Amino acid sequence: MSEQVLPPTQPKPAQLTYGEYLRVPALIGLQTPQSPHHDELLFIIIHQTYELWFKQLLHELDAVIACLQNRNAPNANEDVYEAARLLRRCTEIMRVLVEQFTILETMLPTHFLAFREHLHPASGFQSEQFRELEFLCGLKDEKMLRYHDAVPELRAQLERRLREPSLRDVFFAALPTLSEIMNEDEAMEFQRRAEAIRALYRDERAFAHGRAWLDVCERLTEFDELLVSWRLRHIQMIERTIGVRMGTGGSSGASYLKLTLEKKVFPELWEARTMLSA
């Protein structure tokens, strides 16, 4: 007998609906173009989508930090696996964020210029969540706070991220190989950390939960890689859209952003690769 195919049931009054659960009317009411230009809606929606994913990344990375801080708990082993699993989700989100620029690149430079003045002096540079992500990862720069003076709650949130342990801090505090490598000289701390990572890659079975740690290292390396890819794609898109013009945020534009390409969250993970031998 063939299986009966059922259509969805009709929602009853007062039952939770898709739109209510996801707050769809509020969500699709959040776009307020400043001009009548067709492409401004895309420009707004792309930015809002990035902000939603930034929110999700902050949520996931907070959970990764909690896992790594939990290393002395009885289920520490599971926590390292869980950290690796959640980091994989973060790298998949980052991949989408890198890809998304292509949608905005369907906008002709002339079409952007037609409404660009309407958003002046707002700029992605003022994205509080992007800066929060950098701070959470460990790329802390107190000088960035002043750009958020206008909104005290957001500035306070960034100050909190500056004070709290970063992903970098908790990763190195928990890394099992680090405590085995002694070096009193503070100037040699970078080398000691790179050495600890090298030790893990060289012999993952010699350390507690070594393979799970290796997985965490691989995901963090990938995250670092994808952050640079995001920065590079953003710059390429800018050059394609506004050339070498100044940014609406007042910087020199693409040339200013190129300085950020050197930023790495975990330079030790990269250094270890140079140190490794077969």
Ligand code: HEM
């Ligand atoms: C046509 C599209 C875009 C142009 C022309 C553009 C241009 C710029 C420029 C020139 C800057 C440097 C600061 C300034 O002077 O304004 C900047 C920074 C930034 N933009 Fe964009 N942008 C675009 C799209 C986006 C999108 C879709 C996002 C997604 C959230 C974004 C996020 C950012 C962030 C986070 C920064 C700060 C980066 C940092 O400090 O390292 N931008 N953008």
